Amino acid sequence: MAIAIVAGLYFVARHHARPGIGATIAEHPLAPDFSLPQLSGQQLHLSDYRGSVVLLDFWATWCDPCREEIPHFVELQSKYRDQGLQIVGVSMDDSPEPVRDFHQQFKMNYPIVMGNAQTGELYGGVLGLPIAFLIGRDGRIYSKYIGATDIAVFEREITILLRTK
Amino acid sequence: MNIPVKHRNVVLTAAIVLLILVSGVFAFQASLIPASRLINPEELVKILQSPKGEKPLMIQVGSHVLYEEAHIPGSEYIGPASREIGVQQLRVRVQPLPRKKFIVIYCGCCPWNHCPNVKPAADALQAMGFTNVKVLYIADNFGADWVSRGYPVAKGE
Numbered sequence: 001m002a003i004a005i006v007a008g009l010y011f012v013a014r015h016h017a018r019p020g021i022g023a024t025i026a027e028h029p030l031a032p033d034f035s036l037p038q039l040s041g042q043q044l045h046l047s048d049y050r051g052s053v054v055l056l057d058f059w060a061t062w063c064d065p066c067r068e069e070i071p072h073f074v075e076l077q078s079k080y081r082d083q084g085l086q087i088v089g090v091s092m093d094d095s096p097e098p099v100r101d102f103h104q105q106f107k108m109n110y111p112i113v114m115g116n117a118q119t120g121e122l123y124g125g126v127l128g129l130p131i132a133f134l135i136g137r138d139g140r141i142y143s144k145y146i147g148a149t150d151i152a153v154f155e156r157e158i159t160i161l162l163r164t165k
Numbered sequence: 166m167n168i169p170v171k172h173r174n175v176v177l178t179a180a181i182v183l184l185i186l187v188s189g190v191f192a193f194q195a196s197l198i199p200a201s202r203l204i205n206p207e208e209l210v211k212i213l214q215s216p217k218g219e220k221p222l223m224i225q226v227g228s229h230v231l232y233e234e235a236h237i238p239g240s241e242y243i244g245p246a247s248r249e250i251g252v253q254q255l256r257v258r259v260q261p262l263p264r265k266k267f268i269v270i271y272c273g274c275c276p277w278n279h280c281p282n283v284k285p286a287a288d289a290l291q292a293m294g295f296t297n298v299k300v301l302y303i304a305d306n307f308g309a310d311w312v313s314r315g316y317p318v319a320k321g322e
Binding site: 115121 | 230231233234235247248276282306307320
């Protein structure tokens, strides 16, 4: 609990901060781990993806800017899967039904978990969507994207992190 | 210029379909709410903190997950008004109230122009005859425009 609060305060303080890929390791906090149910019912542990570059996307089906980003994320996942990119969607919808429909309709090729208020707080308060975090192979957060973001920005920063081993 | 009747009908049908699609898109746009029906966060905070004056019934018409994370103390969660069930729950909640009741609705899920919830809620209340309804203008999201400014916040159900 204490870790969650400290992590939350840290992220609130850095709300608009983007340390950037080139910043020192000390400026990149470890991504808080979580275990959440996927649409299939299976639990997803974020820490299972240590070693991959993870784009953690907080979104919802009713959020227009989120919806616009999804097809681009599907493309990025296909393009960079073999190099170690794993996108994880955290839906902030109130129930999984619309998410299941959306998942099929948009042929989403990465796992979706159902988020909750605790997960939002763990990441500094997800009080507006979309918000995404780019996590390196070392499990540290290298970028936070608030609001709709140009896909070229995602791709540029993802490819930089994919080059690290 | 003589346009064959068949072509004229096609053009007319296309225009109607386009009009329906465009009106459907704009039906959800918060930016179409007149400024006279908006209230700024600082104005609302002043009203809430003033010892005098009528306090509004505040209703959050967005996501329950986001409401649980943070909401205005004393505000009620109704459900996303972008869905019919949310609008229906809103109607049920306000039905017994006098039509002059001061009501503030808010969401803050997304940037103002993308919020799918506040306009349907405001329209529903107006259609029911409520004359003192304000929509809380949240430019970016509830986190940036309310929580980060240090305004009062409650958590949980």
